[in-house]
Amino acid sequence: MMGNPPADVPMVRASRLSAGPDSGASKEWRLDMLRGRLSEITGVARLSAVAVLAREAHRYGEGVAWVSAVDSLFFPPDLARWGVAVDRIPVVFAAAGGSAAVPTEGVASANASAVRTNVRPDMSPIVAERTARAAETLMRTGAFALLVLDLGTVRPATGSLGRLLRLAGIHDVAVVALTDGDPSLGSLVGVRVNASHSGPIDGRLTLDITAIKDKRRRPYWRVREVCCAPDGMY
Amino acid sequence: MLRTACIELPFFRLQLLLRAHPEWRDMPVARVLDDRPRAPVLELNRVARGAGIRAGMPYATALAVVPSLQAAVVDDWESEARIEEITELLYTFTPHVEAWNARSGVFWVDCSGLERLWGDAREWAQNVHTALGNRDFYARIAAGFTRFGTLVAAHTASPIHISESAGEERSAADSASIRLLPLEQGVLRRLERLGIRSIGAFLSLPAGSIATRFGAEADVLYRFAGDPGEVPVRGERGDTSHCREMELPSLRDVEAIISHLEPMISSVVESVRVRGVRMASLHVVLRDEDGDECREEVKPAEASCDARFFRKLVSLRLYTLEYRSPVVYAAVTGEPIAELPGQGMLFSDVRRITQSVNRAFALLRAELGNRAVVRVLDADAHIPEERFRLEPIDGASDPSLSSGKHGAGSEERQPGEHERPDEQRAGHEPPAVRRILLKAQPFGWVERSRGCSPRAVARVAKVLHRSGAQLFGPFRIAGRWWRGEPGRSYYFVRQERDRTLWVYRTGRTLWLQGYVE
Structure with a gap:
């Protein structure tokens, strides 16, 4: 479980997008820091957190690939406004069974607090295996600097994650997994962060990215980015 | 120079029925959808029509009107087998034959360069007509310049029609009835309600709106009917x-x-x-x-x-x-x-x-299916799920897929490209990224109420407030009015320690569109 960071943790404030071409997230939350590693983003703002990385990758002409194990996708107009070339991101639907336009295994409850969009439990190991294999296939091309695995509740086997980690090292790829939280992907994860929003205040949300685990430095570093709230939420 | 001919076998499946039952020729005959008393009559011969039966009538009713009515079903496999038979026959008159998938009994053939073998186009058409007649098929043949032009000519003219010029063929096609196109009845009714009764009027509609307003099938027919530079008939005998x-x-x-x-x-x-x-x-x-x-x-x-x-x-x-x-x-x-001859590339690494x-x-x-690998393309629409489309990456891909340069969503906006209204808000911060479900899911029901009055909002809140959530909205957008869809009221439901829900309401139903992540 994630705990609250200690009060004396130094906070790194990320620059705004408009600040200049070299602006972006802090030195902790940068693509360079995550290359060759397996990272995990949990929390309620994980798409915004990964958008920071995708923006950086595309800014420097690096490739981004997206492998989805769930029946949902980033809302492209939102990601495009981060400066990400969404039409240059190949998206692989590992759970869709060959029909990307048809959502599969979606379950929604009328209870707002219990809503989850998950794959069926019995399909989960198959989807996990397909997702990991798709990720491996893409990584072996050596064409992508950032590989996003949108896993939801799907958990690839440790063996698959080990292969992904090794390939990440060989091809210098940042493998970033978006998960629904507990359980974590395991000990192979080099960086695990929690992403959350606070606000809105004056039509703006504050994105907090807090490290829960970082094998290369002291955990609990925090990055803050300001986003505007979607239309209708301000 | 004439290059294309259309061979239409009118009421093709009814012809197959009469071919299978030659003893029915002088009797009232109908083709029905399936073998049930309530099955609708699809096609009928002149005798049956003269007796008062109409297409669409249930078979039991038609039988009550004309007790001597003969009816049967024609299976798809029977139709396909006869199409193959006719195609084989047509290959004896031309090297290129195409059967139209949208309607059985329509064939296009390449009739150019056959003068030395068959004489002029009329003579050639007469020979084809006779050959089909010998096999008990009645055909109408039109030779002309385009697929669509010859189709219209074959449908509306005498058994054999030869177009004199491309212009004449085009003007005849433009003045033909819209009912000639195999559009759905609902689409035809909507077009006629708009006063669009001829193909020319249909083609005068803006091309970009056809798929959105009338569906993908109508869009295909629109492009087919209006295509000025179509490729010649190519269908060759299977290798x-x-x-x-x-x-x-x-x-x-x-x-x-x-x-x-x-x-x-x-x-x-x-x-x-x-x-x-x-x-x-x-x-x-x-x-x-x-x-x-x-x-x-x-x-x-x-x-x-x-x-x-x-x-x-x-x-x-x-x-x-x-x-x-x-x-x-x-x-x-x-x-x-x-x-293709190999094209050397300067940058071998690329x-x-x-x-x-x-x-x-x-x-x-x-491994995952032909539609599992996609790219996301921008689309011009206002409904969230239609603001993008997923296009399968098929065959050889664009080299830029493996790099982020020059993308449509990059920060380098093209000159003249306008911003969407929601991009013109104060501040330049990027938005919190929403997650959209590939298909919105029903989320709950609210009591009937009108518009977005405070009372209506309160009712939505009642459904969503179970965990003390904070509600933002409604944010109204128009529905797809051309499909008769009502407007949508969007809400954001911010929950403690959970994702912000992105929901909308149409009528009494609340739908989960996605999350703010």
């Missing part, structure tokens, strides 16, 4: 040299099936290779003991003669299939494509990476 088939000894094990397919694949690839061409795709047909057929297509990243790679793609695809009954028959067909990405996409398509 069976790239096809291998085999009866299998009732196999259920996928590895056993693959082991039988492998020599067939190698043989097909070799047959393509010796002709100096490459293979663009490979079609595999498996039939099980119950007679069910499974057709799969695998495509490499680029046309190839690498038998090993094709075997790998087929294996990956076959492992994803379910085998309910033992497989007893398999066929493998290669689709050759002429090899070529290598592009090839490797394309190869990866081909492997993923083989």
Whole structure:
């Protein structure tokens, strides 16, 4: 479980997008820091957190690939406004069974607090295996600097994650997994962060990215980015 | 110069019925949808029409009107078999024949350059008409310049029509009734309600709005009817040299099936290779003991003669299939494509990476399905789920897919490109990224209320406030009014320690569109 960071943790404030071409997230939350590693983003703002990385990758002409194990996708107009070339991101639907336009295994409850969009439990190991294999296939091309695995509740086997980690090292790829939280992907994860929003205040949300685990430095570093709230939420 | 002829067999399936029952020729005859008393009458002959029966009438009612009515069903397989028979017959008059998939009984043939064999176009058409008549088929033939122009001429004119000029053919097509197009009845009614009764009026509608307003099928017909530069008729007699088939000894094990397919694949690839061409795709047909057929297509990243790679793609695809009954028959067909002269690339690294990405996409398509690898493209719409579309990455991909430069969503906006209204808000912060479900899911129901009055909002809040959530909205957008959809009221539901829900309400139903993440 994630705990609250200690009060004396130094906070790194990320620059705004408009600040200049070299602006972006802090030195902790940068693509360079995550290359060759397996990272995990949990929390309620994980798409915004990964958008920071995708923006950086595309800014420097690096490739981004997206492998989805769930029946949902980033809302492209939102990601495009981060400066990400969404039409240059190949998206692989590992759970869709060959029909990307048809959502599969979606379950929604009328209870707002219990809503989850998950794959069926019995399909989960198959989807996990397909997702990991798709990720491996893409990584072996050596064409992508950032590989996003949108896993939801799907958990690839440790063996698959080990292969992904090794390939990440060989091809210098940042493998970033978006998960629904507990359980974590395991000990192979080099960086695990929690992403959350606070606000809105004056039509703006504050994105907090807090490290829960970082094998290369002291955990609990925090990055803050300001986003505007979607239309209708301000 | 005349180049295209359309051969239309009117009421094709009714003709098949009368051909199967020659004794019914002078009796009232109807073709029905299926073998039930309530099955609608689809087509009927002149005698039945004269007796007062109309298309759409239930068979039982028609029988009450005319007790001597003869009716039957014509199966799809029967229709397909006769289309093949006619196609074979037409190949004796021309090397290029195409059957129209949208309507049975319509064929286009290439009639150019046949003067020395058959005399002028009218003489040629007369010979075709006679040959079809000898097989008990009644046909109308029009020779002209375009597929659509000849179709209209064949449908509206005498048994044989020869167009004098392309202009005459076009103006005749424009003035023809819109009912000539095989559009759905609902679409036809909507067009007629808008005062669009001729094909010319239909073609005067803006091209970009057809798919959105009237559906993809109407859009295909719109482009077909208005295409000024169509390609000539190309359908050639099937080449069976790239096809291998085999009866299998009732196999259920996928590895056993693959082991039988492998020599067939190698043989097909070799047959393509010796002709100096490459293979663009490979079609595999498996039939099980119950007679069910499974057709799969695998495509490499680029046309190839690498038998090993094709075997790998087929294996990956076959492992994803379910085998309910033992497989007893398999066929493998290669689709050759002429090899283009190799184009040297200045940057060999770029070529290598592009090839490797394309190869990866081909492997993923083989394993996960042809629509599993997509790219996201911008679309001009206001409904959130229509503001983008997923386009399968098919065959060789764009090299820029492996880099983020020059994308549509990049920060470098093109000159003249306008911002959407929601981008013009104060501040330049990027938005919190929303997650959109590929299909909105019903989330709950609210009591009937009008608009977005405070009372209506309170009712939505009542559904969503179970965990003390904070509600933002409503944010109204218009629905797809042209489809009769009501407007949508969007809400954001911010929950403690959970994702912010993105929901909308239409009528009494609340839908989950996605989350703010």
